[in-house]
Amino acid sequence: xxxxxxxxxxxxxxxxxAQAGDISSAYTDLDSKKDCxxxxxxxxxDGDWASLVCSGYRGYPVLISYDDARESLFYGFPPSxxxxxxxxxxxxxxxxxxxxxxxxxxxxxxIPFAVIHRRSISDPEGENKPTDVLIVAKVAQPEKYxxxxxxLVLATGNPxxxxxxxxxxDEKARSFACGKDKRAMIGDVPAFGRVDN
Numbered sequence: 001x002x003x004x005x006x007x008x009x010x011x012x013x014x015x016x017x018a019q020a021g022d023i024s025s026a027y028t029d030l031d032s033k034k035d036c037x038x039x040x041x042x043x044x045x046d047g048d049w050a051s052l053v054c055s056g057y058r059g060y061p062v063l064i065s066y067d068d069a070r071e072s073l074f075y076g077f078p079p080s081x082x083x084x085x086x087x088x089x090x091x092x093x094x095x096x097x098x099x100x101x102x103x104x105x106x107x108x109x110x111i112p113f114a115v116i117h118r119r120s121i122s123d124p125e126g127e128n129k130p131t132d133v134l135i136v137a138k139v140a141q142p143e144k145y146x147x148x149x150x151x152l153v154l155a156t157g158n159p160x161x162x163x164x165x166x167x168x169x170d171e172k173a174r175s176f177a178c179g180k181d182k183r184a185m186i187g188d189v190p191a192f193g194r195v196d197n
Contacts (some may be wrong), residue, residue, distance in 0.1 A: 021104040023170055026112070028057050028099050032064060039082070051082070057101045057112050060139060064095070071095050075115040076140030076147045085179070087149050089133075090191040092122040101139070102169045112139045114173035116165045118155060121190045132156045133189055134165040138173045148178035149194070154187025161187075 029035065036054035049067040056062040056075065063074040063084055069092040074084040096118035103112050115137045120130040132155040140147030151168045155161040164186050172184065179196065 021106040024103050024105065025166075026057060026101045026103055028055075028101065030054060030062060030095065030097055030099055036064065053082075056099070057103075058110075060101075060112055062099070069093075071119075073117065073135075073137070074140070074147050075099075075117075075137050076112075077142050077145055078140065078147075079145045085148060086195040088193070089119065089121045090193060091124050093119050095119055100166075102166065102173070104174075111141070114150065114169035115139055116162070116169060129156075131190055134161055136165050136168045136173065136184075138176050138178065146178050148176070149183055149192070150176045150181075151184030151186065152189045152192060154189050158187055 032052060032054065036052040038050055038052050041050040042048060047068070049065075052064045052066070054062040054064060060076050061078075063078055063082070065072040065074075065084065065086060067086075070088045071093060072084070072086045072088040073095055078084050098118070100116040101112040102114040102116065103110050105111075115135075117135050117137065119133050119135055121133060122130050134153040134155050135149055136151045136153065137149050138147050150173050151165075153161050153165045153168065158164075168184055168186070179194075183192075
């Protein structure tokens with residue numbers, strides 16, 4: 001009887017594995033001057049900030065919040081009021097021009113569940129070159145609106161950074177609870193913070 005139970009459990013595990021979708025990558029460009037529309041910005045004398053919505057992957061947008069030479073990005077569908085959480089590096093930073101979307105495909109359905117995006121963070125002392133970090137972010141789905149940073153992978157001097165970021169995305173992004181689960185940090189990553197509205 002025990003052997004029969006073990007076989008049943010093993011077969012159930014195989015069925016679940018077989019039903020899991022194939023994971024692949026797709027790449028999109030991000031150029032704020034041609035791929036984005038500004039929907040809010042500072043009035044004269046009100047600082048230097050702006051909010052943009054940009055084309056992403058097959059209808060999944062990318063939102064950029066810019067404030068004082070720092071950027072916070074949100075990938076996927078935001079709440080209806082377009083309010084997203086501010087997540088960015090403490091140091092001056094900018095987003096790279098290429099996004100890697102991790103996509104799970106089941107039959108004809110292909111859903112992007114994570115984004116890997118390179119960011120450059122300036123040295124506050126101005127003595128060294130910028131530090132590159134790969135941000136791994138959960139993509140917000142329609143009607144769920146939950147998107148956030150899952151982890152950070154130091155890219156400068158790390159030839160395995162892309163593989164580490166993909167592994168992190170594939171293992172953590174879909175089940176990650178934004179605002180509750182702790183972000184993963186791989187390498188000596190510059191200070192990064194989250195501000196809930």
